[in-house]
Amino acid sequence: MLSAIGKSIAALALACAIIAAVVLALGASPVGVFAALWEGAFGSWYAAADTIVKATPLIFTGLAVSVAFSGSLWNIGADGQLIAGAIAAGAIGPYLGGWPRPAAIILTLCAGAIGGAIWGGICGWLRARRDTNEVISTIMMNFVAAQVLSWVVHGPLIEASGAYPQSMAIAPSARMYMPLEPTRLNPAIVLAIVLAAGCYLLLFHSRAGFELRAMGRNRRAAAFYAIPIARLTIAALALSGALAGIGGAVQVSAITHRLYEKFSPGWGFEAIAVALVARLNPFGIIAAAIFFGALDNGSQAMQRTQGVSPVLVQVIQGLVIMILLAFDTPAWTRIRGGLFARSRDSAPPIEPGAQADA
């Protein structure tokens, strides 16, 4: 386990080293950039609180991606599933005025879960029953979701004056509690952590979780031993979508209170970096999400004070994923062995013969 964490930390460190070089090439100061990032992310209580707020959607989408990836289901559509959940929340939110607040919030979040579950479940069904590559289908559903969002904010759900392309505000009873004003820190982070714990228990302490992981590691063997591949595929992608959908509903309920175009700044893709850094472990997702949330938060300050575009964090995300992939290969183990080995004969043969001819 320790070496798994070590790999993630080493990857992040290497990515930062490369970023420093890139920043230098751009004519900015690496020290300045990292200082600005830190300052923007943790420099004050408000900043730290906002880092958590920015990390929250990453926890939801990160969990979504992890659950799917654990079954070797490549869900690149967490963005679309998040948007579907947000749309569902934004659609019923305005009409929950008469409900008691806890119930309204729960309903809103449930709507988000259902919306996301449908969005993910469709791709699961396509894979299970029609052998449609889920990478393609989830990506396509991202685009469809973006268009549906565009339509509802210009059309059916448009706010009262009709002047701005955004949806009606959700009723005050559907809005998340904000106990720590003026920060935006809210109980959704607690929900996220609870869901992470739930995902952990599901993946590692339940029968369905075992079957999902088995299917992810070796589909043939899973089929051989009566693991219900089709049902698991649909359920896993639906659950994955539901998690992302709750994330979307949380954004609507707690932060934006309404819908507008370009609702997700790419959380679904960023979630892939989060999931890999966390090695698909739900508790690791929390830490990784906070890290990337800090980067997102700090990037605004970085832009203001250093003049570097905030999308630099996307370069970091891409680099981190590639470095982690490289670290995981036997090729890297060989290179590392070559760099650090003393003598070729240091490892004695343990079992001559045996499995070579398998």
Place this chain on the structure above:
Amino acid sequence: MLSARNISMRFGRTLALDRVDFEAAPGQIHALVGENGAGKTTLMNIIAGRLRPDLGGVWLDGAALRRGSAARALRAGIAAVNQSPMLFERFTWEENLALGGFGIAGFDLAAVAARSRALADKLGFTLPAAGGTIEQRSIAERVRLEVLRALSFDPRVLILDEPTGVLAPAELAPFLELLSRLRAEGRVIVLITHKLAEAVAVADRITVLRQGRVVAHTTAAETSESALARLMIGEIDIPRSPSAPAAHAGETALSVEDLALDRDRARVLDSVRFDVRAGEIAGVAGVDGNGQAELVEVIAGARRARRGRVSASSATAIAVIPENRDLDGLILDMPIWENLLLAPALRDRFAPHGWLRRRAALELCRTLLARFRIRAAGPEAPAAALSGGNRQRLEVARAIAAEPRVIVAHNICRGLDLAGAADVHRALVEFAATGGAVLLISSDLDELFALCGRIFVMSRGRVRETEPADREPARLGMLMAGNWQ
């Protein structure tokens, strides 16, 4: 003159070859014999340039060959035929041969076909009609095509890895005759086999490998099958497989009725009907590729038959041990104890309501590791850390721990040394003695004769029960070839 010197090769922690020297002269058939896992295929792959050895090199007529380059080896004149044919399934046979020695310049498929037919005629093969992909060809045809492709390179050295394993007994003689003809042309023929009778009958020189080391170079005249056997397994006592129990008339534990399965317009299973009774070890003899794998998949529930039924007292009454242990039987990335959970019965036992009882499962794992003498670091170690023999023991342990009524085992001793095989056989006999039923699907006649009461024979998707009178190798061989008079 082909010579390989000081070849060493390690895979992970396993030393597959240890300072092996091997020489073969033109105009000779040189047999390379050894148990499964002795390193024969690895040596072949190194000589053919497909694998790069850690130490040592290969020379042909004094010229050193670039290690790890299959292209150079082919150009130098070394061609190899694999144990299971490595053809391109979705291409036509002409395209497959075009990637061999005939298609070197340009892309004229008709010319390739013409030259192929000419060569095939010379060798006494028939080639399939034009077009049609390899997927539809039978396994014997594939072997012939792969041999043809190897010969299209006009190789000075031809290496064949267990070529007779998939041939029916009737096709053996013509094949060995073909080898003699090739030898007469002055080529170097290397025949890799674990069948000692074959080696003694055909080879001029014989090299014996045991656990990665050369233990003997000899000639057919100077040795005998039993001497070779002793060299192959060392000076330990050959463990005797327990003798077959008397056939019980116990109740039916597994019944297969009228199974039919088609694939690509070929009948893979054809009205298969048989049953297995409690307390007996029933065998299904057959050459690989006649529907055995599909039969196992249908019984396991991994594939649905077009027609027919598999019945047992309950779904979890059947425990299946598939042939392809690393691909189908185990999940190598997962820890050993989680591999146990692959068995549906064990999953039911340790996760009846969805919640995994980890501690209990780990406990069972420890017990099984001890009882079946599986060498492992612990229940949490990944299955990949186990050697081949220990993986097989794990699968047997899992099957028995699931407390089934019937165990279905496919080529269960492939890749095991004699001691390991004896262990497995003993476990199966014990299982039968306590009232379990065993269905042993195998191409190894020795195993079947040693263990089984009733023996069925399977050929081209059809299964037929044999008489006691059929219980001798030549007769059974004919039945396996499909001669069902």
Place this chain on the structure above:
Amino acid sequence: MLDAFLNSAIAMATPILLAALGELIVEQSGVINIGIEGAMLCGAFFALVGAYFTGSTIAGIAAGIAAGVAINAILAFLVVNLSVSQVVAGTALDILAAGITGVLYRRLFGITGMAFMVKPMARLAFGPLTRIPILGAVVFHHNAFVYLAFATVPVIGFVLWRTRYGLTLRAAGERPEAADALGLGVYRLRWHALLASGVLTGLAGAYLTLAYANTFVENISGGRGFVALAVVILGRWNPWGIAAASVLFGAAMALQFGLQALGTAVPYQLFLALPYALTLVVLAGFGGQAASPSALGEPYRRP
């Protein structure tokens, strides 16, 4: 009206077609390149940078091609030499490309991204032929990119199915172990495929900035790379099928403008979503992957 629509359909099909042909080569060799979107985006950006700062369209095209090749080279190293997960590596490159182009764009052109434009590419002159009704607009009224793209279709078909090189490339995608055992060199072939695809994808990106929009906006590729992936499947891994599927998508994209102009009651988002939804429907109907190369997407390591 119809003329303009058909012309627009072909024009919008062009970058998709170029990228899809590149992807076809790559998939025939056994690799699935999710990073195609990132390569197209980089091709678009660097083509514009090249053309803007040198004043020469040719230099821009060359820069775009170089960028596409560079991105694909990174992917090639990861998925061929290191045999990592092709899907995840491709996604990483998409994110990376969005980041790189975004950062450089703002660095070079400031925060407001004041429109820096290049002069539009001229359409080739065919004189009186362009005035033929319908056919004139479809065939004779395009810039050089379009003709290049469609001309590439039979060329790719020929190379892949009528040459020995193409056969070896397809062998690498069919069964890489067997191909290596025959000394064909799977790693080398997959590198070739990815580099060749980099050229085509870079060209597709260059089209977007040099011939279509004449400027750059962030994420100008707008998912066309992903659409190219779908087009390869829809076209059943056949160059002519891919050409047809590309035109289908081009038409769907062209529809949105026509309909906005008409001001119908139907929301224009429906037509923007149509290509993507259509892909799903067709994929569901045709049952996906049966015609794909057997080893597609599986990481392969030389023994």
